[in-house]
Amino acid sequence: MSYLVLARKYRPQTFEEIVQQEHVTQTLIHAIEANRVAHAILFSGPRGTGKTTIARILAKALNCEQGPTPKPCGVCASCKEIATGLTVDVFEIDGASNNSVDQIRELRENIVYLPVHGRFKIYIIDEVHMLSMAAFNALLKTLEEPPAHIKFFFATTEPQKIPATILSRCQRHDLKRITLQAIVDHLQRIAITENITISEDCLRLIAREATGGMRDALSLLDQVISFCEGAIEYADVIRLFGVIDRRILIEFSNALLKGQPAEALEHIHLLYETGKDLKRFYADCMDHIRNLLLARLGITDVLLDSLSPEEIAAIQGQAASIDVTRLRQLLDAFHRDEPAVRFAANPRLVMEMVVFKWIEIRPALSIDRLIDAIDRLIQNPALNAAPPAHTDGFDAANDTVERRSTDTRIQEARTRFETPLGAKETVSAQDPQEIRAGFTDTIAENIPLEGTQSNTQPVSGPADLLERLRDRLGREHNNMSLPGFLADACIVEIKGDDVTLALNAAPPIAARIRKNEGLLRQSLSELLGKPIHLQLLDRYADPQPTPSAVFKTPTDIRTEALNHPKVSEIIDIFGGSVVDIRITKEEVQ
Template sequence: MSYQVFARKYRPKTFDDVLGQDHVVRTLRNAIEQKRLAHAYLFVGPRGTGKTSTARILAKALNCTGGPKADFDPNEDVCVEIAEGRSLDVLEIDGASNNGVEQVRDLRESVRFAPARGQFKIYYIDEVHMLSNAAFNALLKTLEEPPPHVKFIFATTEANKILPTILSRCQRFDLRPIPTDLIAKHLLHIASEENVKLDEAAAWAVAKGADGGMRDAQSMLDQLVAFCGDHITEANVLDVFGFTSREKVAQLASTLLSRQTPAALSLIQKEAESGRELGQLLGELVGALRALLVAKLDPSADGDGIPAELWQGLLSAADAYPPDRILSAIDVFAETEGRMKWSTNKRLHFELGLIKAIQVLGEVRLSDVIKVLAKGADSLGDAGIAAAIPAVVPSTPEPVREAAPAYEPEPEPEYVPEPAPLPPPPAKVWEPEEERAVAAPVSSVPKRSLDAITSRFDSLIAAAPEHSEPPPPLVEPPPFKSAETAAPPEPPKPTRAAVDENFHRDPLIEHALAALEGRVVG
């Protein structure tokens, strides 16, 4: 028999063998036991988390002898055929190579036929997100109302590429990345079954490098067995895959927290020259800082795989920093990781990020100054603050000085009403020459009258306003109207009575009447 790799040899066969997906296993078990089977299932998750294995186990539970039942015998011939891909009732289709409308039409034609041996005809489509939109639309009607003997199982790593109309017709199960400690335990179990001595540190290093994927970890273990033989150490894992040991990660984190820039740069240089993957080293460093941050917020948290003696040293070095400072350093390394992903000179960006993180840890902020001042005030207390403040009152008493008299405001002068204004002088009228000659001269006016006139002028000048009132606005004359537009009004015609009266008042007529002693009759 040909050699079979660990990923296929130790593939889960029953629901009990599935690791790290308890929420999916429990739901499927209850659905089978309660006869609440859906017509379409969708398994979503990263690579190596058990999507295909779970789909095959579900197919075994549905088509096993006496099924559907959750506890079946994986060694019976029906289950063996499904596990090996030889069953006529379980069709596994690759969505990447069968993504056209023609393949979906063939599938719709075959759906009408009854299963050959089991109770259900199961269609498993892997990487279903690779189907085209036309193929998805062609599958919609069949997927929504399939025959009662048909079940669909889909698997994908990118659920966002599947049409919402397909998602709404399926029961979705999200498979999570498998924890590191669970992968390490399973690797130790495989090594014991294969008579291989695997150190716990080596198993942890492999599990850490697998990043939550069981299949990746099993493939790495298979490669290590071919490289090392019967005994695998942590050094072998680091040499083969370029990983960094936990001691190196803890040492780099310690130099970062102690702000020893030359030592940290020298450590990065040695790791780069020895062929280590700097991106993986940066990820390990960020993981260590994240563990320190969680430990500050939750003292019961563990060291994320770092040995106990190294973890205690990191905790002591991190006591000098508040959680927000460590969080700032993590932000710096997150930006550095984004730059390193697309750069050819990864070492340069790693070193720049490390220097910037050390500066962030050592900078003094305004919040630190406020905390120091508040802590100093609390330590002094009331007595200390009173002693720290210099005395203002001298020890020797000063001589008593007489109090200065209180300020008394000067009395306001009594109000004296102003004298009544003199009447304006009469308007000057025309006088004959004789009267003007007889007028008295100024020297003949009494002195008392002159004084009264002078005081009156002074009072008028004092009472005059500082600013004169503006002159009244000029009244514009009415607009000129020409003779063409407006003719002047005609004078009224005199009546007969007015003519007779004016005739009698004529001076010539009056003089003639007086000379002749006549009178006007009628």
């Protein structure tokens, strides 16, 4: 007698033997007991989860000599014929090879005949989504109103490919993936029945490779039994499946997190030389980094079902000394390059490029740590505030030196960015108050000025004072937004120690300017050489506009646009030039 594989030998024969699909089996049991079984039922779900098996058991329950019953006897002629597939009343059709409209028409012609032995003539169509659209259309009317002795049971892994007109005529049951522990328990029972010596770690590895399908798990167990002689060892299972040992994953991830590219590249080289699948190794690395992040966040419930207690303890021990931000960076880097590795003709080279790019990524600092460092620098400018020490294994001394050089380059670039063309570029330590003004433009407190002296040229008038104010805010106070907000402002009056400034801006912009009233008063006091009292107006209308302000020629409009402060600022910042100025008809009129 030929050998019968485990997937067929231990195929469930009753609803109670179905593993972890109670939400479907319980519904069908109640429907049989209440005589409410639908004429068309669709079973959908991942492969190997029991779709066709449930359809067969349901067919036995309906045609059993003791039934209809939710517990078919399994010994009557009808049950035996259905179990062996030799019955003339239950037809199992492969939708992939019987997908033409002619075959569906033949089915429609045959359904008018009554069953030979059982109560119902049952059609089980597997992978029904493979039927052509013409075949589906030919099935519509029959599926909606079949004869009383006809039942249709469909099975599919891709229900989204089935037309909505078919779905609406079926009672749908969605099967779920079987959990890893449920597969392990079922395999353990089969191993005991077959007198096979196998450890739980081996069964867990087999279940993990099955990805939620019981049929795949039984096929893999069959393969392992054939490969090993006597007791099944964990090393043999790893060698058979080509799975990467978790110790290698831990060592490789440690090398990346500690900034040791030589060790990481050595692991890739050894795996390549031993014939391991690097694409599989890359996917395992992503899964391992995800587990590290979950363990670091204290979310171990997700890991309990897929890993053994020893593996969970090893992951928690490794994650304890790693910064969460660094782990998130590494997972993000691997996720971005995953398509390149998956479709690469030379995955080894792509993986090495991923390692090179990762080594260049410096550890990221959280917002809280950056704010703390900035606050310390503001409180004590003489303090060379280095970022808090990392716990990810990088050399702290080298990291600090590189960060200082990086800060210097950033300051030099900022100076060139903010200094107008032709001006002298300098890098100097700023006053703490100026640093604070550079980080935010929402200073609302009043700044007292005592004995303020001015070293600038005398102010020639309101327009000159406003221009100097805008220039001073941008260059000396590192506030790049406030000068733009004051583009339409005007100084209405300078009388003694009183200065009246009209904002002439939209309400949101005016509100932002008013939050900086203290900074405006300080800057005006420095320009005028004496403490002043500032009054802000929302709007100021000129009672006698000049003719040029009412009637503008195209030349006047172009000149005004070129001389607009915002245009000048944009040109200075980006180093651009004006290519063309287009004038609308409304502006000319």
